[in-house]
Amino acid sequence: MTDLVSPSLAKHRKYHVFSFMIIIAFIFISFSETFLSMFHIWYTSEAFQHGMLIMPISLYVIWLKRHKIKLVSFNVNYYGFVAVFLLCLLWLLGDIAGVQLVKHFVVMSLFSAVVLTCFGFSMFKTLLFPLGYLLLAIPFRAPFVYPLQQVTADMVYFGLQLTSIPVFREGQLVHIPAGTFEVAEACSGVNFLIAMVTLSILFSYLTYSSYKKRFIFLMLSIIVPVIANGLRAYFIVLAGHFISMDVAGGADHIIFGWQFFGVIMLLMFWVGHKYADHEESVRS
Amino acid sequence: MIRRVAAKVIFTSCIVLVLILLTPYAAKSINEKYSLASQNTYTSLTDLDGWKYTNLKHNSEDIPSITMADFVQEGIFRSGTERIDAYKYVYSSTHGGKEIIHHRNVMYDKKAWTLVKKKTISLTYNNKKYKLSEYQVTKGQKTRIIRFFYLINKRYATSDYAVKLYELFAKLRRENMDSRLYVFSMDSENNLANTEKRLNDLTLAFFQHLDI
Numbered sequence: 001m002t003d004l005v006s007p008s009l010a011k012h013r014k015y016h017v018f019s020f021m022i023i024i025a026f027i028f029i030s031f032s033e034t035f036l037s038m039f040h041i042w043y044t045s046e047a048f049q050h051g052m053l054i055m056p057i058s059l060y061v062i063w064l065k066r067h068k069i070k071l072v073s074f075n076v077n078y079y080g081f082v083a084v085f086l087l088c089l090l091w092l093l094g095d096i097a098g099v100q101l102v103k104h105f106v107v108m109s110l111f112s113a114v115v116l117t118c119f120g121f122s123m124f125k126t127l128l129f130p131l132g133y134l135l136l137a138i139p140f141r142a143p144f145v146y147p148l149q150q151v152t153a154d155m156v157y158f159g160l161q162l163t164s165i166p167v168f169r170e171g172q173l174v175h176i177p178a179g180t181f182e183v184a185e186a187c188s189g190v191n192f193l194i195a196m197v198t199l200s201i202l203f204s205y206l207t208y209s210s211y212k213k214r215f216i217f218l219m220l221s222i223i224v225p226v227i228a229n230g231l232r233a234y235f236i237v238l239a240g241h242f243i244s245m246d247v248a249g250g251a252d253h254i255i256f257g258w259q260f261f262g263v264i265m266l267l268m269f270w271v272g273h274k275y276a277d278h279e280e281s282v283r284s
Numbered sequence: 285m286i287r288r289v290a291a292k293v294i295f296t297s298c299i300v301l302v303l304i305l306l307t308p309y310a311a312k313s314i315n316e317k318y319s320l321a322s323q324n325t326y327t328s329l330t331d332l333d334g335w336k337y338t339n340l341k342h343n344s345e346d347i348p349s350i351t352m353a354d355f356v357q358e359g360i361f362r363s364g365t366e367r368i369d370a371y372k373y374v375y376s377s378t379h380g381g382k383e384i385i386h387h388r389n390v391m392y393d394k395k396a397w398t399l400v401k402k403k404t405i406s407l408t409y410n411n412k413k414y415k416l417s418e419y420q421v422t423k424g425q426k427t428r429i430i431r432f433f434y435l436i437n438k439r440y441a442t443s444d445y446a447v448k449l450y451e452l453f454a455k456l457r458r459e460n461m462d463s464r465l466y467v468f469s470m471d472s473e474n475n476l477a478n479t480e481k482r483l484n485d486l487t488l489a490f491f492q493h494l495d496i
Contacts, residue, residue, distance in 0.1 A: 012289045012290065012293075015290045015293040015294065019294065022297065022301070023300055026301055026304050027304055030304045030305055030308050031308065076296045085303060088303050088307040091307055092307055093452060095311035095315070096315065098378035098383045098385075110304075117296060117300055146402065171399070171400035171401035171420060172398075172399060172400060173400055
């Protein structure tokens with residue numbers, strides 16, 4: 001493979017790679033505060049611990065593409081420079097307004113813009129997936145929590161009515177004769193949904209070559225966890241009704257939740273793998 | 285050929301590097317300039333048409349958990365036997381946790397109260413519709429309605445996004461930051477409709493006072 005790159009080409013590639021490394025180093029130095037705040041969230045929030053794995057996963061996918069990368073010609077792309085400029089401007093506005101989310105988005109997007117600037121569009125296209133995957137490291141979930149709590153409460157209420165268990169619903173509170181359940185933030189299933197979508201994007205990229213299959217799997221990775229979470233909450237209320245409120249409301253129900261989600265996740269990937277495309281077609 | 289390529293690569297990289305190095309520096313100097321310029325004048329919660337206001341320290345479990353505000357005022361509005369708790373928080377900064385929209389800032393103590401519902405309601409004042417965020421929370425047998433809205437340099441807002449945008453516009457226009465959060469809460473004595481009505485009455489009277 002290396003024979004395909006002439007010595008002069010290899011020499012001019014060095015300039016591109018060297019510039020890229022320097023710029024990346026300075027991105028980490030200049031925006032260290034933004035990276036540290038993101039790292040702090042990854043480290044402290046249960047919902048975003050997967051954020052720490054995103055960069056290594058992206059690097060792994062780039063490594064998988066190493067043979068293809070060797071064949072790509074390098075060019076300086078001025079659109080990339082424009083993208084860097086606009087992202088820096090956005091970071092500035094985000095900082096003035098005090099919006100961490102915007103700053104996190106910018107620092108994770110800067111990698112793509114710098115790849116485009118230093119290596120050109122062909123390389124950017126080749127690395128589109130690992131560069132886009134980096135955006136999944138951005139801690140962002142707040143708008144989904146309350147709607148998911150509502151969906152879960154709706155499903156529990158519907159399930160209890162369907163199984164003729166007396167129930168009264170008051171917003172996120174579900175009252176049954178044995179007691180009252182709160183569909184709390186932890187019951188929204190948002191953590192599981194985020195983990196599932198993050199893994200499913202990687203899985204569908206590495207397993208399928210058809211965009212249709214990838215899209216279907218991704219949609220399932222959103223729908224299945226939401227339904228599974230509704231069922232989990234319903235089973236917990238059933239346990240409260242038929243066994244005892246202590247069993248249903250104790251710490252065990254959270255452990256049960258993760259075990260239940262683990263099984264659902266394995267099932268999803270097992271079924272998904274049955275429809276896998278040939279490795280060669282996926283790589284190409 | 286190689287020299288030309290190298291020159292192009294190095295030139296572009298240098299410009300990118302300058303951009304990357306300058307951005308945080310520019311942000312820092314802009315933020316420092318504005319925080320030095322910030323001089324707030326605070327108008328207080330006061331008596332309103334049909335409502336008598338008294339400053340009062342509330343039980344820590346009952347107050348919103350709003351941190352690092354530059355100015356806090358808490359008290360009660362009374363009308364006959366009815367009572368509405370009122371809070372005002374003012375921020376002159378948008379940084380380092382000293383900011384009105386922050387994940388630590390919540391309208392009720394989550395350890396003491398349970399959220400039942402949240403919704404947005406509309407009130408018409410001066411032929412204009414104003415939205416307010418409303419939470420219904422419970423603690424044992426107690427039910428409470430909490431309503432809140434923001435005034436960012438006299439611009440009315442209910443959503444976090446609007447607050448952030450207004451703060452950004454205010455800074456870009458070189459205005460002194462004056463971000464305010466107003467919270468009204470009332471316990472419901474098994475009559476949610478009456479609680480909502482009384483909160484509407486107070487809010488409309490308050491809008492008149494604010495002259496928004």
